[in-house]
Amino acid sequence: MKDDFTLWFSTTVHYGAGKVSELGSLLRSFNASKILIVTDRGIVASGILKKCTDALVSEHIRFSVFDGVEPNPTTDSVEKGLTLAKHESIHAIVAIGGGSSIDAAKAINVLLANGGQVADYHGFNQVRKKGLPLIAIPTTAGTGSEMTSVMLISDSKTHQKIVCSDPKIIPDVAILDPTLTLSLPPAVTIESGLDALGSGIEAYVSKAANVYSDVLALRATEIIANNIVKVYEEPFNLDFRSEMLIGANMMGLAVHLSYIGAAHSMANPLTKHFGIRHGIAVGMVLPYVMLFNTPWQPKKYKQIALALGVKLEKGEDDLTMGRKGAFKLRILLDQLSLPNNLLKMGVNEDLIPTMAHEALAQLSIDYNPVKPDLQQMTDLFYSAVRGEPSLATGI
Ligand SMILES: [Zn+2]
Numbered sequence: 001m002k003d004d005f006t007l008w009f010s011t012t013v014h015y016g017a018g019k020v021s022e023l024g025s026l027l028r029s030f031n032a033s034k035i036l037i038v039t040d041r042g043i044v045a046s047g048i049l050k051k052c053t054d055a056l057v058s059e060h061i062r063f064s065v066f067d068g069v070e071p072n073p074t075t076d077s078v079e080k081g082l083t084l085a086k087h088e089s090i091h092a093i094v095a096i097g098g099g100s101s102i103d104a105a106k107a108i109n110v111l112l113a114n115g116g117q118v119a120d121y122h123g124f125n126q127v128r129k130k131g132l133p134l135i136a137i138p139t140t141a142g143t144g145s146e147m148t149s150v151m152l153i154s155d156s157k158t159h160q161k162i163v164c165s166d167p168k169i170i171p172d173v174a175i176l177d178p179t180l181t182l183s184l185p186p187a188v189t190i191e192s193g194l195d196a197l198g199s200g201i202e203a204y205v206s207k208a209a210n211v212y213s214d215v216l217a218l219r220a221t222e223i224i225a226n227n228i229v230k231v232y233e234e235p236f237n238l239d240f241r242s243e244m245l246i247g248a249n250m251m252g253l254a255v256h257l258s259y260i261g262a263a264h265s266m267a268n269p270l271t272k273h274f275g276i277r278h279g280i281a282v283g284m285v286l287p288y289v290m291l292f293n294t295p296w297q298p299k300k301y302k303q304i305a306l307a308l309g310v311k312l313e314k315g316e317d318d319l320t321m322g323r324k325g326a327f328k329l330r331i332l333l334d335q336l337s338l339p340n341n342l343l344k345m346g347v348n349e350d351l352i353p354t355m356a357h358e359a360l361a362q363l364s365i366d367y368n369p370v371k372p373d374l375q376q377m378t379d380l381f382y383s384a385v386r387g388e389p390s391l392a393t394g395i
Contacts, residue, residue: 005210007257008167011136011147013249015176017238020052020137023094024059026173030133032092034062036085038105039096040069046183048139052096064088066108069097072271072278073104075118076156081108092133095171098192099143099152102136106151106169109134118153118162127166136171139180141224141244142192142279144199144252146174161268163363170256176249178242186232187277189244190336193228195279196248198286200224201304202261203254205297206367210257217254222307223247229335261368263289266380268362269355274347283333284342285384287326287391289368292380294322296369301325308332330391341387352381 014022027035035056043049044067056063066081085093085108095105107118109131114121121127136146145151150165184192203209204217224247231240266289267281276284294301301322306312308328310321330340339345356377365371372380383389 002211007210007212008149008170010167010170010172011174012172013174013176015246017177017179017242019175019177020180021055023052023055023135023137023175024061026135026175027056027061027092027094028059030092030172032061032133034088034090035064035092035094036081036088036090036108037063037065037094037096038069038081038108039065039067039101041067043067043097043101043139048180048183049096051180052094052137064090069101069104071100072154073100073107074154074156075162078104078107078111078118078153081105082111085112090132092135093131094135094137096137096139098138098140098188099145102138102143102145102171103151103153105134105136106171107153107164110164110169118164119155121164121166122162124165126164127168130168133173134171135173135175137175137177137180138245138248140184140188140192141181141241141248142195144196144248144255146171147249147252148256150256159272174249176245178238178245181241181245182236182238184235186235189232189235190228190338191277191279192248193224193231193244193279194283194336196244196251197221197224197228198263198279198282199255199260200247200251201286201290202263202364202368203251203258204304205293205300205369206258206261207369208258208367213254213258216250217258218303218307220247220251220254221304224251225308225332229332232336259367260364261289262293262359262365262372262380265359265362265365265368266355266377266384269358270342270347272358273351273355274345276342276345276347280338280345284338284345285380287330287333288380288383290326290329291323292372292376293369294319294326298322327391340390342385343387347385349382349385352378352385356381
């Protein structure tokens with residue numbers, strides 16, 4: 001018999017090129033005539049904000065803009081957005097941007113409805129009251145935060161990550177408009193795409209995976225793997241952008257229904273100590289995590305290899321296929337012009353013992369198919385930092 005599970009399907013998804021033009025009428029359906037937009041300055045400079053606000057003017061919806069969200073949003077920026085939200089007596093919140101803007105909007109919404117500080121909501125199911133209607137407009141194909149019950153905020157004082165997971169914070173609506181992703185710079189395309197790919201793979205093998213998340217995670221992995229190199233090479237191709245946006249959204253729902261694993265646990269210390277962007281860190285450690293995990297989930301890693309495009313040879317066993325999946329992922333990283341080890345990205349081996357401890361303290365490590373011990377985690381870091389064993393064997 002299968003293990004127990006509970007699923008929340010809470011977000012209404014509207015997909016289409018130019019779909020953002022319907023933002024005003026959507027807000028009207030929530031009786032919202034005064035809103036807060038939570039975003040970052042890049043979105044303002046790129047003209048994306050204007051596309052969204054044009055849709056508000058036609059519906060006579062008044063809006064205030066908080067554009068102070070930074071990558072890895074902090075409690076300080078959440079407080080600033082909250083002050084503006086309180087001052088304006090808003091009816092709804094619209095998040096425009098990557099996972100950072102969406103997570104900051106979730107946090108502002110929680111504090112607006114419940115009071116207190118972000119840290120009060122660390123952990124599972126700590127939110128008492130659902131907040132205002134929240135509409136998320138992702139402009140990267142990466143975190144899938146528009147579908148999830150999770151927000152990640154950095155404490156401005158301690159620099160620790162505050163992780164809050166509660167179904168009450170799931171956005172009510174997600175607008176997926178691929179035209180908004182056309183102007184993403186290559187670095188963001190790669191970073192967000194690798195985060196989506198890594199999350200899809202980790203959601204598929206997570207200890208919390210279930211029959212629903214499996215379907216979404218595997219298909220999301222396949223879609224992203226099929227398109228990430230294409231979209232890197234042809235950034236203005238709307239078909240590839242659409243596939244990536246839908247793949248990342250599907251991944252978000254999969255992660256929401258299961259969780260992530262060791263590559264995410266390892267990525268956070270790499271970001272904290274060396275400033276490596278989250279998705280790049282996930283991608284760089286992922287082949288080694290896959291090699292480590294394959295013996296515990298050989299059937300699933302075979303499916304992942306197939307999703308990544310590995311051809312099944314006659315009579316090949318699951319373990320061999322799983323390992324080939326890790327090699328294939330490394331080839332994909334080469335195609336995205338990423339170096340073959342983390343030393344080349346400025347990572348210092350002296351911090352590996354510290355990072356191994358920190359990785360084992362992450363919530364995500366408990367969802368990896370098997371929890372590595374300290375020595376195994378240390379070895380995983382050495383492998384990724386040195387690029388050993390080399391995975392450039394070809395398939
Ligand atoms: Zn991630």
